[in-house]
Amino acid sequence: MIKFLIHDEQDMVGVAVADIKTGEAVIGKIQDSDKTVEINP
Secondary structure (H helix, E strand, O other): OEEEEEOOOOOOOOEEOOOOOOOOOEEEEEOOOOEEEEEOO
């Protein structure tokens, strides 16, 4: 499930589109390239 969006690969910030818990591994989407990224704390 996508939990955050980033507009461009060069952006330094994103927007959460679902609740994210502290320490949770999350998947986000880069809108311009349609790629996904995963962040594992």
